[in-house]
Amino acid sequence: MSSVLVTGGAGFIGCNFVRFLVKEGHEATVLDKLTYAGSMENLKDVKGRINFIKGDIAEKRDAEKAIKGCEIVVNFAAETHVDRSIQDPEPFIRSNVFGMHALLDAARRHDVKKFIHISTDEVYGSAAKGFFIETDTLSPRNPYSATKAAAEQLGIAYANTYGIKLMITRSSNNYGPYQNAEKFIPKMITNALQNKQMPIYGAGKNIRDWIFVEDNCTGILAVIKKGRTGEIYNIGGGNEKRNIDAARTILKILGKPESLLTFVADRPGHDFRYALDTAKARKLGWKPAHTFEAGMKKTIEWYKNNTWFWQ
Numbered sequence: 001m002s003s004v005l006v007t008g009g010a011g012f013i014g015c016n017f018v019r020f021l022v023k024e025g026h027e028a029t030v031l032d033k034l035t036y037a038g039s040m041e042n043l044k045d046v047k048g049r050i051n052f053i054k055g056d057i058a059e060k061r062d063a064e065k066a067i068k069g070c071e072i073v074v075n076f077a078a079e080t081h082v083d084r085s086i087q088d089p090e091p092f093i094r095s096n097v098f099g100m101h102a103l104l105d106a107a108r109r110h111d112v113k114k115f116i117h118i119s120t121d122e123v124y125g126s127a128a129k130g131f132f133i134e135t136d137t138l139s140p141r142n143p144y145s146a147t148k149a150a151a152e153q154l155g156i157a158y159a160n161t162y163g164i165k166l167m168i169t170r171s172s173n174n175y176g177p178y179q180n181a182e183k184f185i186p187k188m189i190t191n192a193l194q195n196k197q198m199p200i201y202g203a204g205k206n207i208r209d210w211i212f213v214e215d216n217c218t219g220i221l222a223v224i225k226k227g228r229t230g231e232i233y234n235i236g237g238g239n240e241k242r243n244i245d246a247a248r249t250i251l252k253i254l255g256k257p258e259s260l261l262t263f264v265a266d267r268p269g270h271d272f273r274y275a276l277d278t279a280k281a282r283k284l285g286w287k288p289a290h291t292f293e294a295g296m297k298k299t300i301e302w303y304k305n306n307t308w309f310w311q
């Protein structure tokens, strides 16, 4: 791969992905607005080996400046916290939809060979049973997932109308190093480490498929290298867990008591279950390398050794 633009590369998944690019010797440019969710600290060990631009994907000038000279675009940049989107959807519409539009428009004017948009399993909505495949109908059910679905549709329209060479990945819930402590897994880990109560929505029965962030990164790389233009790929960890059981795994690894678990009022419109069929991505030769327990041990170790990140 030649020069890669990573938007949102100072955030959780983005900074992990940038490390993979640097390790493989690719030229990486990061465009990031450095919102509360992104930080240069997340890139401190690779800072000298990347080109960093502080900017907003929704600002045409920033999108244009960053895309110029890049052959591959990987769009991670987004507002991502569902609870925040329920409180105020507007920043989500701006960054996730207007941002996608500005990037696509800039990609039209430059010779972008591949445009990879990072989406989410949440666009399918809740799965009563079975597993979603890439051709299933989208049914987003909260403001965050609605903006992610809108961005996908805009991308598909631009590919169809203007020939943008688009691929989309839809991943399940990520966990791992550098995830903001407002999200479920890091909140559970950091509270448990401090012997603080661990808040669980409702009765903790909602189910998510968890993927260790490095496995998502290898999945995205497989799509870039071997995926077909115009295709969508589900990337899931194959680790379905009820939230309560994910929290119990953390307590077990840390040797902490279950009395730390505390149940709080459920999120409005909380999707019950997300589940992905990942056969299509696996046909590219990719599969996740971590069980939930193995990924969680690495994650907990990282939060223990990097208190600067969350304290």
Ligand SMILES: NC(=O)c1ccc[n+]([C@@H]2O[C@H](COP(=O)([O-])OP(=O)(O)OC[C@H]3O[C@@H](n4cnc5c(N)ncnc54)[C@H](O)[C@@H]3O)[C@@H](O)[C@H]2O)c1
Residues within 6 Å of the ligand: 007, 008, 009, 010, 011, 012, 013, 014, 031, 032, 033, 034, 035, 036, 037, 038, 039, 055, 056, 057, 058, 075, 076, 077, 078, 079, 080, 081, 094, 095, 099, 118, 119, 120, 121, 148, 170, 171, 172, 173, 174, 175, 179, 180
């Ligand atoms: N974390 C997950 O479990 C998960 C699952 C599926 C899909 N995704 C998708 O993966 C992508 C990355 O998620 P994450 O968890 O790393 O998010 P994050 O919130 O940790 O990081 C987002 C990054 O994007 C930057 N950003 C936000 N708005 C921007 C803008 N307008 N212009 C430039 N930069 C901007 C932030 O500063 C931050 O660095 C998102 O598109 C998200 O929808 C995440």
